[in-house]
Amino acid sequence: MKILIIEDDKVLGESLVEYLKMEKIEALWLHDERNLANVLNVYSFDVIVLDLVLKFSRGEDLITYIREKGIETPILILTAKKDFSNKEECFLRGADDYLIKPFEPKELVLRIQALSKRKRLPFIMNIGDIIINIDAKTIKRGNEELKLSKTAWDLLTLLIKRRGEIVDNETILNYVWAGKAVGDEVIRTYIKELRKILPEGAIENYKGRGYKLS
Template identity: 60%
Template sequence: MRVLLVEDDLILGESLKEYLEENEIEVVWINDGRDLDQALQLNEYDVIVLDLILKFEKGENLLHYLRNKGIKTPVLIITAKNKIEDKEVCFNLGADDYLTKPFNPKELLLRIKALSKRVHVSDRYKIKNLEIDLENQIIIKDGKEVKLSKTAWNLLTLLLKRKGQIVSTETILNYVWADKAVGDEVVRQYIKELRKVLPPESIETHKGIGYRLKDEV
């Protein structure tokens, strides 16, 4: 699971990142809301944890931006604002959960896991003669199960979540391989693996940019 943490308190941000990683959750932490776009371009997230009181940009504005941009990733608000009016504003803007500071890190972990499971229940896709279940990592093709490597599954997950969009090679490398030093040739290798399973011409190559899973497939 990968979480985007937007928190400008350096001590709190570091401690939350450390705690979540100890519990096998990958965390991308930004302490400046102005870096949100870049973080979204480089990775796909299961949950976004967003503070409201930020130095350069109000968390409410960032939440509004996320939903206007069409990003459906669950957003968990963490904030010292504890008035019902503050909660009402955030839920109306599209927040999925709201946790007031101070809080027990374990409660944050439990809420993140609950939000992630809620989203994954519907991670099912149908592409022509394929039925894809991302949660259980099962592909059924013409009534028979098709096997994919773990890495190919991660790549397919990213392409499905951004279906119809060109996904840059840089984004793919960051999402699938994280900090591992691999190059474009490795990406091409796993694109080739997916093409053997998906319907013909499902994946477009945009030379020098990245790949696109056609929206109409």
């Protein structure tokens, strides 16, 4: 699971990233919300955790911005604002959950997990004679379950989320390898792995640009 944390409190932001890592949740922490547009153009997330009180923007306005971009990722508000009017505004703008500071870290994890399931449950899709169950993380041809490495699965998940779009190499590297020092050649390796099980022509290559799941 990959989530985005938008929080300008550096102590809290660092603590959240470390805690979530122990819970096997990968978090990208954004302490300057002015970089949000660039982040959303490059990365894809399962949940967005958003503070309302930020240095340069109102969190409420960022909810509207995210939704107007057509991004349906669940948004969890994490804030010290506890008036009902604050909650009402956030939900009307498109937020999915609201947690008041101070909070129990375990509760945050449980809410994140619940939101990530709400996004796409159940999610089964067919590509030719291949049946892919995103939630169960299985790929079948008829009754035969096909094996796939974790890295190839992460790449397939991204292509499914963005199906019909050309996903550029930078986005793939950031999503699958989380900023590790790897190059485009590693993408080709795992594209080959996917092509071995998917129908011919399912993944299109746009030279110098990226890949698209048809």
